[in-house]
Amino acid sequence: MLYLFAPLPLTLPSAIGGAIAYRKEHLIYWRIALLTSLWGFPGVLLGAWITEFLPGTILMLLTAGFILSVGVYGLSGLRNRSLPETKVQLHEAIIPYWSPLLGLINGLLANGGGLLLVPLYQLGIGLGLRAALATSLATVTLMAIPSTIIHAFLGHIDWELTGWLAVGVFPSTYLGSKLALHLPGLMLSRLYSAFLIVLALYFGYTEIASVIK
Template sequence: MGLLEFVPAGMLVGLAYGAFGAGGSAFATPVLALLGLPGVLAVATPLPAMLPASLAGASSYRRSRDLDWRTVRLTLAGAVPATLVGGTLARAVGGHVLLLLSGLLLAGLGVRMLWPTAKRDGGAADEQSPPWLVTAGGASIGFLAGLLANGGGFLLVPFFAVGLGMSMRRAAGTSLVTAAALALPTTLVHAFAGNIDWAAAAAFAVGLVPAAAVGGRLSARVDGATARVAFGALLVAFALWFLIRVTG
C-alpha cells in the first residue's frame, strides 16, 4: 500500500464533498478500506482532513449566502456532546461492524434523497423549524458521526434538505460549516484512541482539500433538484457496491 494512492483518492472524494456538502468521510471510509487500511483506521483516518476540506468547500457557499447560521448553531448544540459519546464507543463496536453500518446508512440515505418529498419553500429553515427539532436532529447525527468517525455531512444534508425543507445548495453549504465544527472533537477523540494513520491522513488531505474547494464552485452551476437526484443515486450505487465487497 503506497501513500501516493491516497492523493487521487482524496481528490475524488473532495470533489463530491465540495459539490454536495456531504460524503467526505462517508465515501472516504470505504475508499480507504479498499486501499488496504483495516476497519477502525479506515473509519477514522479521513478525519484530520475534514476540517480544512469543509472550510474550503464552504467558501463558495458563504460568498453566495447559501448558509443558514441559525441552523448551524442549533445543530451543533446537540451534535457536539453527542459526538464525544459516539466516538468513545467506536472501538468497542469493532471495525467490521462500523464498515457495515457505514454502507447501510449510505444506502438508506441515498434512497431517501431520491424519494419525492414536499418542500416548504426550498430556502432557509429559520422561521419554520422548531429549535428543539434541529437540536434533537443534531444530537442524533452527532452520535452517529462520532461512532462512524465522520463529519456527519452525509447525514446532515438529508436532514437539512428533507427534514427542514432547505434547498439542496443551502443544505450543502450549511452542512459543510456544521461538519467543519464537528470534525474537531471527533478527530480528538479518535486521535487519543489511536484510531488514525497519520501518514495516510496527510496524503489523503493533499488531494482532498483543494478538490473540495473546486467542488464547491462547481455546485453553483448545477440545478438543485438535479444535484439531489445525482447525490442520492451516487449514494445508493456506491453503498451497494461497497456492501457487496465487505460481505463477500
Template sequence: MSPAARMWSAVDSLRWSEGVGLGLLQGVVGGVFGIGGSSIGTPLLRMLLDTPPLVALGTPLPLTVPSSIAAAAAYRRRGMVNWRAVRWTAPVAAPAAAAGAVSTRWVPTQLVMMLVALTLLLAAAQLWRRQSGAQPRPDLFGSSGVSARPWALASVGVLVGAASGLLANAGGFLLVPAYVWLLRARVREAAATALCCAPFIALPGIVVHGLLGHIDPSLALQLAIGAVAGSVLGARLSLRFQAIRLRRPFAVLLLAFGIYFSMRVLNSTS
C-alpha cells in the same frame, strides 16, 4: 540512486498520488452534496488501498475540517448558510460526537463497516428522492423571518453528533437529509449549513479517534491536500448547475457503490 531506492521512491509517489486523488474525489462529493467522511472515504480506502478497517474509518475524518471550511466559505458568499441553525446544532453535536467516537472501543468492527455501507445507501436514497421543485419551510430558510424551533435543531445535533462520532463522519450524511426532510430546506442550502457544522462535529471525533490509533497521519495529509481543492471545485459545481442534474446520476452511482461495499463486508464476515 540505487535501483531499490528508485523503486521505493516510485512506490511512495504512487501512494501519495492515490491518497491525493482519493481526497480530491471526496472533496468534490462533499462540496456538491455535503457528504463526506466515512460515508465516502472509508469504503474507498478499504477497497482501493486495503487499509485496515478502523484506520480506514478514522483517517478520512481530519480532512473534513479544511475541506468543509473551504466549501462553506464559497456558500457563505452566496448567503446560503443559516447561521442560527449552526448555532443550535453544532454546540450539542460536538460532545455527542466525542461519545460516539469512544463507543468504537466496544462496537464490533464489522458492524461499524456495515453501518458505513448503510450510510451510502441512505445517502443515495436521499439524493434520489429529493424533488427539485419543493420549497423550504419559512421557519428555517424562508423569507418570513420565523426561525426553526431550537429544541428541534438541538435534537438533530445530538443524534447526528453521536452517529457521526461512531462512524468518524462530520455529519453531512445525516444533517443534509434532516434539514431537507424535516425542515424542508433546499438541498444546496441544507448542504451549506451542514458544511458549517462539520468542523465542530469533526474535531471531537478527530481527537478521540486519534487517541485510539484510528488515524494514519501521513495518509490523512494526502487526503487533505486533495480534499481542499476538491471541496472548492465541488461547491462551485453545485452553485453553477441545477441540483437535479448532479443529484440523480450520482445517486445511482452511490447506490451501486453501497451495494458493492456491503457485499464486500458481508463476504469478509463469512
C-alpha cells in the same frame, strides 16, 4: 478500523473548502450550524466511546448501510421537493432533539454527520436544498474538530494514510461546491444520490467478501 477513521481529519479542510464557496453566495445559516454543533457534541463523545467495543467489520457495514439509505432517500424525490432557498419561518426548535443523534452518528461512523444534516435542514427546518448543503458543510466543519481529537486520542487514525488522502481534498471540494452552484437542483441531487448508492454497495460488498474469505 484505521481505514474507516483515516479520512476523518480530512473532513475539516474538505468542509471548509465547500463552505467558502457557498459563503460567497450567502447560503450558510451560521446560527443553525452553531446550535447543531453545540447540541451534537455530547453525542460525538458517546459515539466515539462506543467504537471501542464494536468490531471494525460491524462499523464498516453500518457505514455502508447508512450511506445507502441516504442515497435511496435522495432518489426518492423527497429531497427534490420544491422549497425556496430562504424561508420566513425556520423550525429551529427541533435542533436540540435531533442534534445529539447526529453527533452520535458522527462519533460512531466518523462521517462528519453531513449526510444526515442535509435532510434534517431541508425537510425538518425548512431550508432550500442549496442552503441545506451549505449550512451542513459549516456544521461539519465545527463538529469535525472534537470528533477528530477524540478518535486521534483513541488511536483510530492512520496519519500516514490521512496525509496521502489530503492531497487535493481542499481544492476538489471547493471546485465541487462551485459546480453545484451552477447545476440544476434536480440533476445535482440525483447525481449525488446515485454516487452514494454505488459507493455504499461497493463498500458493503468488499467488506462482506473479506469476511467470507
